[in-house]
Amino acid sequence: MIAALVVVPILAGLALYLVPRSAEHLAKWIAVAIAFGAFALAISQYGAPDESLRWLSRPFAANFHVGLGKGPSFWIVLLLTLSTGCALMVTRVPRARDFIAQMLVLLGAMTGVFIARDLLLFALFWDLMLIPVFITLVAWSPTKSNATAWKYLVYNLVGGLALLLATAAYGIVQGTTDVIGVDPKSLATISDTWALWICLGFGFAFFIKTPVWPLHTWMPDTYADLPAPMVAIVSAVQSKAGLYGFIVIGLALFPGVMHAIAPVAFVLGLIALVYGALAALVQDDIKRVVAYSSLSHLGLIILAIFSFSPIAIGGAVVYIVAHGLFSAGLFMTVGEIELREDTRLLSRLGGLGGRNPKLAGGLTIVALAALGLPGLCGFAGEILILTGLYRAGFVWQTVVALVPVVIAAAYMLRVFQGVMHGPEHDDLPEREDLSLLEGLALAPLVIAIVLLGINPGPVTHLDTFTRSVAAASAQSTLAILKK
Amino acid sequence: MNLAFAMTAASPALLSIWLLPLVGAIVIWTLGPQLRRNAGYLGSAFVLVSFALALANFGAAGNATGLRAPLVTWGPGFAFGLQLDALSLLWTLVITGVGGLIHIYSIGYMWTDRAIARFFAYLNFFVFSMLTLVLADNVVGLLVGWGLVGLASYFLIGFWFYKPTAVAAARKAFVINVFGDIGIMFAIFACYAATGSIAFSDIFAKAGTFSEPLVLAICIGLFIGAMAKSAQVPLHTWLPDAMEGPTPVSALIHAATMVTAGVYLIARFAPLWNLSPTAQEMVAVVGAITMVTGAILGMAQWDIKRILACSTMSQIGYMIMGVGVGAYQAGVLHFFTHAFFKAQLFLGAGLIIHALGDEQDVRKMGGLYRKMPFTFAAMLTGTLAIIGFPFFSGFYSKDAIIYEALEHGHPILFFAGALTAGITAYYMFRMLFVTFFGSYRGDVPDAMLAIAPPVPGAYAAHDDGHVEHAPTWLMQAPVAVLMVPTVIAGYLTIGGESSPWYRYFGTLFGHGGNVAGVPLAIPEWASTIFVLVLVTLGIVVAYLRYGNPPALIGAVDRLRGEALKMPPVLAHAFYVDALIATAIVRPANALGGAISRYVDPHVIDAGVRDVAWVAGMLGALFRALQTGLVRAYALTIVVGAACFIAYFAYLGTAR
Numbered sequence A: 001m002i003a004a005l006v007v008v009p010i011l012a013g014l015a016l017y018l019v020p021r022s023a024e025h026l027a028k029w030i031a032v033a034i035a036f037g038a039f040a041l042a043i044s045q046y047g048a049p050d051e052s053l054r055w056l057s058r059p060f061a062a063n064f065h066v067g068l069g070k071g072p073s074f075w076i077v078l079l080l081t082l083s084t085g086c087a088l089m090v091t092r093v094p095r096a097r098d099f100i101a102q103m104l105v106l107l108g109a110m111t112g113v114f115i116a117r118d119l120l121l122f123a124l125f126w127d128l129m130l131i132p133v134f135i136t137l138v139a140w141s142p143t144k145s146n147a148t149a150w151k152y153l154v155y156n157l158v159g160g161l162a163l164l165l166a167t168a169a170y171g172i173v174q175g176t177t178d179v180i181g182v183d184p185k186s187l188a189t190i191s192d193t194w195a196l197w198i199c200l201g202f203g204f205a206f207f208i209k210t211p212v213w214p215l216h217t218w219m220p221d222t223y224a225d226l227p228a229p230m231v232a233i234v235s236a237v238q239s240k241a242g243l244y245g246f247i248v249i250g251l252a253l254f255p256g257v258m259h260a261i262a263p264v265a266f267v268l269g270l271i272a273l274v275y276g277a278l279a280a281l282v283q284d285d286i287k288r289v290v291a292y293s294s295l296s297h298l299g300l301i302i303l304a305i306f307s308f309s310p311i312a313i314g315g316a317v318v319y320i321v322a323h324g325l326f327s328a329g330l331f332m333t334v335g336e337i338e339l340r341e342d343t344r345l346l347s348r349l350g351g352l353g354g355r356n357p358k359l360a361g362g363l364t365i366v367a368l369a370a371l372g373l374p375g376l377c378g379f380a381g382e383i384l385i386l387t388g389l390y391r392a393g394f395v396w397q398t399v400v401a402l403v404p405v406v407i408a409a410a411y412m413l414r415v416f417q418g419v420m421h422g423p424e425h426d427d428l429p430e431r432e433d434l435s436l437l438e439g440l441a442l443a444p445l446v447i448a449i450v451l452l453g454i455n456p457g458p459v460t461h462l463d464t465f466t467r468s469v470a471a472a473s474a475q476s477t478l479a480i481l482k483k
Numbered sequence B: 001m002n003l004a005f006a007m008t009a010a011s012p013a014l015l016s017i018w019l020l021p022l023v024g025a026i027v028i029w030t031l032g033p034q035l036r037r038n039a040g041y042l043g044s045a046f047v048l049v050s051f052a053l054a055l056a057n058f059g060a061a062g063n064a065t066g067l068r069a070p071l072v073t074w075g076p077g078f079a080f081g082l083q084l085d086a087l088s089l090l091w092t093l094v095i096t097g098v099g100g101l102i103h104i105y106s107i108g109y110m111w112t113d114r115a116i117a118r119f120f121a122y123l124n125f126f127v128f129s130m131l132t133l134v135l136a137d138n139v140v141g142l143l144v145g146w147g148l149v150g151l152a153s154y155f156l157i158g159f160w161f162y163k164p165t166a167v168a169a170a171r172k173a174f175v176i177n178v179f180g181d182i183g184i185m186f187a188i189f190a191c192y193a194a195t196g197s198i199a200f201s202d203i204f205a206k207a208g209t210f211s212e213p214l215v216l217a218i219c220i221g222l223f224i225g226a227m228a229k230s231a232q233v234p235l236h237t238w239l240p241d242a243m244e245g246p247t248p249v250s251a252l253i254h255a256a257t258m259v260t261a262g263v264y265l266i267a268r269f270a271p272l273w274n275l276s277p278t279a280q281e282m283v284a285v286v287g288a289i290t291m292v293t294g295a296i297l298g299m300a301q302w303d304i305k306r307i308l309a310c311s312t313m314s315q316i317g318y319m320i321m322g323v324g325v326g327a328y329q330a331g332v333l334h335f336f337t338h339a340f341f342k343a344q345l346f347l348g349a350g351l352i353i354h355a356l357g358d359e360q361d362v363r364k365m366g367g368l369y370r371k372m373p374f375t376f377a378a379m380l381t382g383t384l385a386i387i388g389f390p391f392f393s394g395f396y397s398k399d400a401i402i403y404e405a406l407e408h409g410h411p412i413l414f415f416a417g418a419l420t421a422g423i424t425a426y427y428m429f430r431m432l433f434v435t436f437f438g439s440y441r442g443d444v445p446d447a448m449l450a451i452a453p454p455v456p457g458a459y460a461a462h463d464d465g466h467v468e469h470a471p472t473w474l475m476q477a478p479v480a481v482l483m484v485p486t487v488i489a490g491y492l493t494i495g496g497e498s499s500p501w502y503r504y505f506g507t508l509f510g511h512g513g514n515v516a517g518v519p520l521a522i523p524e525w526a527s528t529i530f531v532l533v534l535v536t537l538g539i540v541v542a543y544l545r546y547g548n549p550p551a552l553i554g555a556v557d558r559l560r561g562e563a564l565k566m567p568p569v570l571a572h573a574f575y576v577d578a579l580i581a582t583a584i585v586r587p588a589n590a591l592g593g594a595i596s597r598y599v600d601p602h603v604i605d606a607g608v609r610d611v612a613w614v615a616g617m618l619g620a621l622f623r624a625l626q627t628g629l630v631r632a633y634a635l636t637i638v639v640g641a642a643c644f645i646a647y648f649a650y651l652g653t654a655r
Helices: A004-018 A024-044 A072-089 A096-115 A119-128 A130-140 A147-174 A192-209 A218-225 A228-236 A238-253 A255-280 A286-306 A310-341 A357-370 A377-391 A395-420 A436-454 A464-482 B003-007 B012-035 B038-056 B058-062 B086-109 B116-135 B139-157 B164-195 B200-209 B212-229 B238-244 B247-256 B258-268 B277-298 B304-324 B328-355 B373-386 B393-407 B411-436 B473-493 B500-505 B524-547 B549-553 B555-565 B573-614 B616-625 B630-653
Strands: A051-056 A062-066 B067-075 B078-084
Touching (some): A004 A024, A024 A072, A062 A119, A072 A228, A072 A436, A096 A119, A096 A130, A096 A228, A096 A238, A119 A130, A119 A147, A130 A147, A130 A218, A147 A218, A192 A255, A218 A228, A218 A286, A228 A238, A228 A286, A228 A310, A255 A286, A255 A395, A255 B573, A286 A310, A286 A357, A286 A377, A286 A395, A310 A377, A310 A436, A357 A377, A357 A395, A357 A436, A377 A436, A377 B067, A377 B139, A377 B164, A395 B164, B012 B038, B012 B067, B012 B086, B012 B116, B038 B086, B058 B086, B078 B086, B078 B116, B078 B139, B086 B116, B086 B500, B116 B139, B116 B247, B139 B164, B139 B212, B139 B238, B139 B247, B139 B258, B164 B238, B212 B258, B212 B277, B238 B247, B238 B304, B247 B258, B247 B304, B258 B304, B277 B304, B277 B411, B277 B573, B304 B411, B328 B473, B328 B500, B473 B500, B524 B549, B549 B555
Antiparallel strands (some): A051 A062, B067 B078
16 A cells, blocks of 8 residues: 555656546646645555565565554654645646656655655655656746756766665665665674765765755756746655755764764754745745755755754654655745745835735744744744754854854744835735635645644654664664774 | 652643634634634634733732643653743733733734734734743743744734835844843753753752853843843834734733833743852943933833833833842832833824824824813823823832942943933923824825935835724723722732742742942932832923923924924934944845855856866866767766666676
8 A cells, every 4th residue: 555655646747648638637637636635545544564575686686565663754754745735735836747747756756755664665766756846847947948857867867876786886885775674783783984985975975965055056956937826736746855964874874974963964954044044045046045044044954964962863754754744835835926026136126015914924824933933833843952962062063053043033024024014005906805715725834834833743743763863763773982 | 850840730721821812813814814804803713811820820829839731741841831830920911911901901902904804813913922931841842932932923013014114124123032042041051950840840940050151141141132122222223113013913012012022031041140149230320321321212202102102112121130130029010010001002093003003203193182082091090100200100110220239339231210200201201292282184285394315115004994083892801900900000019028929939939149238329209219210200301391381382393393303313212223233234235246246256156167168077077078968977877877877787697
């Protein structure tokens, strides 16, 4: 049943091309049903046993092994299916049928990344999830040039190549790649040199995907050019693949190397945190504000992971889900704004709040979650991460990480007030407020933002899998201390 | 975690007190368009029921542990709950009591505003947030309330969001308060790292084991939060701007309750502050600086609400100085009395503003006592209370703070407090004379009073149909009710250490600070007389400048001359805004601009392009592939992926 989470959306996406082009609504509702069906299925499979099929035995053992568990995989798949369903509900692009098909393939491929329990399978889905985004960038980009699409593809394929090579090397050295979520103690130890190079290969791919400064310049362009429904799920979920990889592969399999590269990762994370926030302060395009704010927020998660503190890592999972919820919400509301006013430039927008109170209300909540308002999900992640960082002894780093919290308030209010408040602009078209459907598409995200903010406890809950991660990193800390 | 607390069942009364205003906010928000003005009655009812419940539990809250209600647990040490003890009960009663009265007043004040339902939804949400702040039994819960009141304040300052000035003021208030939040966050991290818990009870139980620098660091973090929320220098600049909100909001949030949260925070953390004389000194000095600065700024304002805002700043300075020197009971008493008299002053000012069709400049008023005798009586009692006139409530609380500053060994703060009392008397009576005496100047042209013309593009008077009409009973009744505690609230402290006020708190604050042998000690009556002399002096100077018959006759010329001669340093409020803009806002924007216009495109991207260029083989390959046909690209990818899958499938079958 877990495998259906991957197989059904991909097959349905391809099959959607059989639906007549004109039957856009049919295609949309099929896709919405599949996304929410996957959401329900994932909930029903909470803690279900893994499913595995033999795939390769030469040159190393690899299995079609998928599992949800009770940890990060489960929560991220919920986030993915929910945000995809919501984004699909309000899809309004030219050639909608084809676009929706790409969305479904993307849904299946991304689910595959997060439920794969085999490194080779993980790498396969990792590359597969680039394809729909690339195709969309080429075929639905607002600009004639394909520069953004190529930038996206080249960056991510270079990362994907590193990932594939590292996977192959790991398979050859270890004899199997079916190791995600396995108790690290049951694995044969690999030599330090191999561990270093393999982990660097994974890490390089993860750093590009997240992205981490200075490998981030593909991201603002990509986010600006993708249609709103797809950028919502790419920023909500695809950008988490690298962070997820650091947790389930980096921390679990290469704790020693992770410790060794932690100082570098910390510096890069701190730079991303401040750099992204400052850049977000001056963007005119709202999508670029959100893109740079993502660079900043995801830098915080990098810090959490490389602090090896169980509280911070629990907080990182919360923040991964939280950031997914509010960035999906942000990009969806930005899509609604662009649809109404034909622009996303802050210099042109203003005064929408009076005519569009519902849209203003939706943007308020997602923007507040993004700026870390206490009581909403962004704050829950932040406070857990920073508490863990401080407790692990990173005191001045914690203080530096607090500064972007203030900047975030400034740039998020700049967006919110710039769009909604002030006098009405006469040169903007007057359009209707959110329709019932548009409201319903935002509602699940808003509810999740509030619920996760009130009680992130279940998401931080360390199941056997994440416990082994914590244990492994603790062990290697001991090992390093002994050296 | 303390087992006894975990086993205590949640108190339904406490949960109701806390949640009723939230229910009100949600109901009003959802049904807003249907409710219209009924939203006001509904919102008032939710808050007043909450008040009645709090009052009914007065006895239960006063005992050792108070009422408790555990809520959620995030993980080890992160347990959230509510507690109602003596300190939080006091705040709860003021929030819901004064808050309820201001709700009723607002029905009249917002009568003709189209968005009246939205206003009451926000107001109820504010009450809920403020209750979260004072009822939390842990420091993260307190921060949640702290952030939510900031949000409510943001919503209500920017309530008339079509006014650019209101929007800017709201953003400024929010961002400065988030800066305060990160101070509290730092304190949370330090407390958790030291105790493994966020609960007040656990932190205070282990406070004795903290090192001196740790206590100081936690106190500094908390105080940054207190400074932002309670408008202490130099984080005060948002408060005068916050007067852009509707006047009832100024009364409730920016005078009576939210801005005093810093006082609550310090009183709540008294067990920590008592451990660090350095931290106490810091708090007391910043409080004193704010007290004096607010009073000086108060002398230079023309907008009636800004006069009151500066006086609020100054009075909170008194409270902060009080709790800073360890005079917790006196500082909290000044919060209590101030909540009544300042709410009354603001509501009185609201009656004037409402009657004059949104005129707020005192230069355009004058002679109003004949037309508005009730309002005059309200403003006069409020003024007498705030300047510490004998037998009015402020007299007891302010005197206690000033004298205890001396008693705890701070003679300079004592003199600053006494001097500020004199200045307060001056500017408050200045306001009274200019507003209520002489002849009405509403029809005098602005130029004759040297009132600056509005900035081009600024929003002129709003169009929600405020027309000149007498205040209804809805607005007068709450003011009349407030007049009672404005006069008598201070009598609670008659009898010193054995008075009801001191017995109510008992040993809650522990032993506050260093009551050492003070060489300058004088008896309390001498201190009182000294202060009263300065207060009288302030009133006399105000009378000579604004109140005597020649001054009243030549008021127009005199006010114009004064406006033209205003020293720039006062007109620009000591340039603090300009300093923040130059030192922080502009550099941050410049850095952001440099990043997005220069570093990202021309350094990082260029670097990456160079790497690509060096990989010449790759480049050549791409050139060959760049046919420009989208279908060709897509096909390449699909074929590549197919080969990849086929290869591994082949390996799989050939095992």
